[in-house]
Amino acid sequence: EVQLVQSGAEVKKPGESLTISCKGSGYSFPSYWIGWVRQMPGKGLEWMGTINPRDSDTRYSLSLQGQVTMSVDRSISTAYLQWTSLKASDTGMYFCARRQEVVSTTGAFWRSFDLWGPGTLVTVSS
């Protein structure tokens, strides 16, 4: 089965570090960029960034750059999202997603997130 499996819910205190994971299976993990999307409680979706599993090339949201780090371990088909010092405002649901790229006969291409993980709930509270 083609799927993304995410690590379980976390409860942390402000200032603590955290790494959550996203494991791909049923497809060629290196062939698709992985994206991360945040959803704060009761709010909409926020694109955080994407990472290329082949070479760890990354793109970060300007508002989140420096706040989180994306990484991958190709040997175990797993992507990671890491915080070194959590804040209460980091509380939310974090989704990983596979980036689909469809290429036309003319060379035009379109990208989207075609496969999503179930999400990891992160709660940061003192």
Added chain:
Amino acid sequence: DMQMTQSPSSLSASVGDRVTITCRASQTISNSLNWYQQKPGKAPQLLIYAATKLQSGVPSRFSGSGSGTDFSLTITSLQPEDFATYYCQQTYTTRWTFGQGTKVDIK
């Protein structure tokens, strides 16, 4: 960042209704526009990519239109399982952005 503005923010509709949601980009994005459906407590699901192309497995009552800055998602004959929140997303720029969402609930 490119701004994506959806309207309305919410709407109430009945089963069988035709529903249209619009999405406007702050700058032209060609047809690099996707639509997602999210149900409470679940991950989003891709409905439409490239503004008009139906993702595999998505019912044909969903359709997308538009290019440039103005886009729309239409659901013909709303079904009970379609009550959810819908998001547009632009992928024209390196840093993607989502609209704020449109919640469709039961009238």
